[in-house]
Amino acid sequence: MSENLISVVDLGSSSLKFLIAEETEGNASIIGVGIVPSKSINKGVVVDLNKASEALVQAKKQAENMSGKKASPVYVTVSGAHIYSLNNKGVVIISKEGREISQEDIKRVEESAKVLLLQPNQRIIHVLPRQFIIDGQGGIRNPVGMSGIKLEEEVHIITGSSTALYNIEKCISMAGLDFDTFVAQSLSSSLSTVSEQEKELGVALLDIGAGTGDLIVYSNGNIAHSAVLPIGGEYITKDVAFGLRISLDEAENVKKNYGFVLTNRGEIPQGEVEMERIGLKDKLIVPYTEIGEIVSSRVDEILEGIRLELMKSGYWNSIPAGIVITGGCALLKGFTERASEILEIPSRVGLPRNDFALTNILNSPEYSASIGLVMYALENEKTLKRRPEFWKGLSWLKDLFE
Ligand SMILES: Nc1ncnc2c1ncn2[C@@H]1O[C@H](COP(=O)(O)OP(=O)(O)O)[C@@H](O)[C@H]1O
Ligand SMILES: [Mg+2]
Secondary structure (H helix, E strand, O other): OOHHEEEEEEOOOEEEEEEEEEEEEEEEEEEEEEEOOOEEOOOEOOOHHHHHHHHHHHHHHHHHHHOOOOOOEEEEEEEOOOOOOEEEEEEEEOOOEEEEHHHHHHHHHHHHHOOOOOOOOEEEEEEEEEEEHHHHHHHEOOOOOEEEEEEOOOEEEEEHHHHHHHHHHHHHHHHOEEEEEEEEHHHHHHHOOOOHHHHHOOEEEEEEEEOOOOEEEEOOOOEEEEEOOOOOHHHHHHHHHHHOOOOOOHHHHHHHHHHOOOOOOOOOOOOEEEEEOOOOOOEEEEEHHHHHHHHHHHHHHHHHHHHHHHHHHHHHHHHOEEEEOOOOOHHOOOOHHHHHHHOOOOOOOOOOOOEEEEOOOOOOOHHHHHHHHHHHHHHHHHHOOOOOOHHHHHHHHHHHOO
């Protein structure tokens, strides 16, 4: 039945990932998967509507064929340099004498927290609750039924350029799909890779794909900071191509198959790699170390950018659980080890939860955002339908929506 279907699309700069999930009696399973290269999405932004929607049609068809179902309105990830985020606070007076806080009061304080001077052309994507404060007492997650005089709410707001968002919606309708909701890529990836304990302790999540590095920081269980940085695997590939004078396709192969990051303690592989030259028949022979040096200088630069962003956020000292790295670049050998060295915090690869994926294909950091999107959608539908039994396993997600 169509009301139990969830369709999501992760608009990556390297590939479009389309998933169809089905929910039956509180259990969800991913029953359709479509993955196609996305040449016309550049750093999260649609640069060619026709090509992007053609790719979307292909991805949708793959997922529909596999599942035997027709896609429902889609949840879509957003990323790109047009995304801004900030923390804001709303305040309302409950009553002079103090009385019980109602759902109505929550709505009022949310409205107040949403009031901010947006740049022209910016649209709000998320208003995510961080904490409620009653008469100066913070750390409250659900104040309904508590008594107080003054209610404050701290929120994390994520906005995006209305034209960039419009173009995505247009692309979706051109592909014959209905649109449901935008979800920031960093938030989406964090849902499938980061544990509740890590969020309580303080943790950063970096989803680094081909064109963007999407960062989100949790502290005391709440979203503290998020940012999109214009960095990703395509920069490493371009440098390999440029440095070795080989084609971009060959550079991508070399990076994936032989690329590694030099770390303080890692072994340096010996030997040489044979590769295609542009327009020439004879092969090019390159020592491993040379590939490692090119890859490493770019990776170090990327990680310095992350370090700067974390320091700027003010939370670098508040993430003892370290950084979880996901997205395709997390597959690069030595990347997480080097991250730990440069950022001076623990680091691990973020693999997405796979307890409801029926296929092993999705068991890779490249699918963290799309699987997180399914989780977001499930929780969102549950809230809409007001069916508390809908998805038992995701109680930790509830805070985001209450
Ligand atoms: N084994 C690997 N080693 C190094 N980089 C990889 C590997 N596998 C994928 N990548 C890189 O990851 C990126 C794609 O990751 P993905 O998260 O799917 O990106 P996007 O979401 O932007 O489409 C590409 O830049 C690709 O080169
Ligand atoms: Mg991605």
